[in-house]
Amino acid sequence: MEVRVVEEDYPDDPHRNLAVDEAVFREVEAGRSPTTLRFYRNRNAVILGCFQLAEEELDLDYAAKKQIEIAKRFTGGGAVYHDMGDLNFSVISKDSFGIGLNVERLFKTMMSGAVASLNVAGVPELAWGMNDVTSRKKKIMGAAATLKKGVVLFHAALLVNTDLNELASVLKVPGIKLKDKGVQTILERVANIKELCGKDIEDVRKAILDGYAKELGFSYAPGSLTDRERALTDRLYSEKYTKDSWNRGREFIHVEDA
Amino acid sequence: MIVHSLYKAPKGLIRIEADLDSGVLASVRITGDFFMVPEESISALERHLEGVRLDQGSVSKAIDDFYSSGVETPMLGRDDMVKAVMGVSSGS
Numbered sequence: 577m578e579v580r581v582v583e584e585d586y587p588d589d590p591h592r593n594l595a596v597d598e599a600v601f602r603e604v605e606a607g608r609s610p611t612t613l614r615f616y617r618n619r620n621a622v623i624l625g626c627f628q629l630a631e632e633e634l635d636l637d638y639a640a641k642k643q644i645e646i647a648k649r650f651t652g653g654g655a656v657y658h659d660m661g662d663l664n665f666s667v668i669s670k671d672s673f674g675i676g677l678n679v680e681r682l683f684k685t686m687m688s689g690a691v692a693s694l695n696v697a698g699v700p701e702l703a704w705g706m707n708d709v710t711s712r713k714k715k716i717m718g719a720a721a722t723l724k725k726g727v728v729l730f731h732a733a734l735l736v737n738t739d740l741n742e743l744a745s746v747l748k749v750p751g752i753k754l755k756d757k758g759v760q761t762i763l764e765r766v767a768n769i770k771e772l773c774g775k776d777i778e779d780v781r782k783a784i785l786d787g788y789a790k791e792l793g794f795s796y797a798p799g800s801l802t803d804r805e806r807a808l809t810d811r812l813y814s815e816k817y818t819k820d821s822w823n824r825g826r827e828f829i830h831v832e833d834a
Numbered sequence: 835m836i837v838h839s840l841y842k843a844p845k846g847l848i849r850i851e852a853d854l855d856s857g858v859l860a861s862v863r864i865t866g867d868f869f870m871v872p873e874e875s876i877s878a879l880e881r882h883l884e885g886v887r888l889d890q891g892s893v894s895k896a897i898d899d900f901y902s903s904g905v906e907t908p909m910l911g912r913d914d915m916v917k918a919v920m921g922v923s924s925g926s
Contacts, residue, residue, distance in 0.1 A: 626873050629865045632849065654847075654867035679871050679908040706845055706909050707869075723871055752842045826865055828874045 577611060577672065577792075580799035581785070585616030587660065590647040591817040592809065593618060596801065597731060598650045598816075599808040600668050602833070605727040609802060611669040613788065615781055618658035621645040622746055623733075625653040625720060630824045634746050644746055648823045651731065653707060653720035655747055661737030661768065663777050665784055671726035673792065682723050683707055685792070686730035690717060693787025697780055698773045714767035736777050737770040808833070839921030843868070845909035848918040852883075859886050859919075868910050875905045883919060893919050 582600075586592040593616045603609035622634050622644055630636065630646050633655040639646060644657075658664065673685045683706050691704055694717070701712045709717040719732035744762040759765045769775055775783070788794040801809070812831050821827040839850045846868030853860040862880045870876055879900050886896045897915050907915070 625867050627864070627866055627868060627870065627876060629849075632865060650873065652867070652869035652873060677906075679869065679906045683908060720869070722873065750840065750847065752840065753847055756842055826863060828877055830874065 577794060579669075579788075579794045579796055580610045580612045581796045582612055582614045582799055582801060584801060585614075587617050587619045590618040590621035590623065590645050590658065591823075592813050593664075594623070594647055594649050595809045595812040595817040596805070597666050597668070597729065598812050599805045600666070600801070601650075601722075601724075601727065601729045602808060603802065603805050604668050604670060605724055606833075608804060609668075610799075611672075612667070612799075613785070613794065613796070614666040614668070615784075616664050616666075617660055617662065617777075618645070618647075618664070619660055621647055621658045622655055623658060624648040624655045624823070626650055626828075627652050627826070628655060629826050632748070634748055638746050642742070642746070644742075646823050647817065649720065649731070651720035651722045651729070654718065656718055656733045657738065657743040657747055658733060659738050659742065661735070661739065661770075661777070663734045663736050663780055664731060665734075665781075666729060666731035667788070668729045669727070671723075671728060675723070675726075675728060677723065677726065679721070679723055680706070682721050682728050682730065683719070686721060686728070687719065689788040689791040689794075690719065690732055690784075691787075692791040693780075693784040694769075696786045696790070697769065697775050697783035699769055699775075700772060711767060711769070711772050715765055716767055716769055716772070734780060735766060735768050736775070736780050737768050740766055740768065837922040839918060841914070841918035841921050843910050843914035843918070846907075846914075848910075848914070850918055850922055852922055854888060854922065857888055859883050859888055859922075864918075869908050871906045871908075875900075875903070878903070879905075879915075888920070888923055890916070890920060 721730040816829040
């Protein structure tokens, strides 16, 4: 299957990066955009899952002091910290892997591509759950996904060379969750791919292309966003992704198609 | 009376804040790091729980009704959702 690869990103505007994911997903769902693999990074941001409340997940004072942006994605799951040492990718696809309307199967299928990629990169001792991957028992990747009318979106954050002290300082992970993972602090739970196997952002980016080609038969064509995707991104950006009620509250905002 | 619960399911953390008025739930808010598809169903779930008496039978029935609409919460069972809601009574 031919997949459009989109490299455009907005490292200083995490809200726009997230608006692009939803815009592409909706345009693929409408049948106007092709299956897409997107890479993007954010310079300094916490990204919340759509069911989370900012005040519960991060140290707001610390974020303000360190100018860490707060943004919310349109998928569930937990908060992540992004800096330029974290590589994110999104796969937005018309269902063609027998996923149907089954969200667990969606995770399994898309995670298989991610795990294949990390194998290609040579990350040692991999293990994975529904939406995370560990190497030597430390988390290196977290993923989230959604599905609508058979169109899937899977996006993941990979710790390649992130400032883990900053990550641990800004995120508040409840004791009950750490205990469940058998650790006492966030720092014990996460690791960078660079430290584990020496690979940098560019190596990992290539490994993702290879891994999905191998596992799901992707072949690639470089592309850019369509005019419709850009227009929808702009509207989602101003009407949803930059709103405090979305980023800091737990309000759901639906932006109609133009 | 504002009540809270924090429930750790095998996959996902659910936090509930609700107003409990003479044993009946009002203004429920559910947050956490779980997945729910379609996502906007969370508002329907919250509204669905409002006016429900906080006992095992009534809460289970409300949750079952909600799931019958075809909502998916991967790796999170409806029993987990019931336990999370019932947690507000024990103050956990």
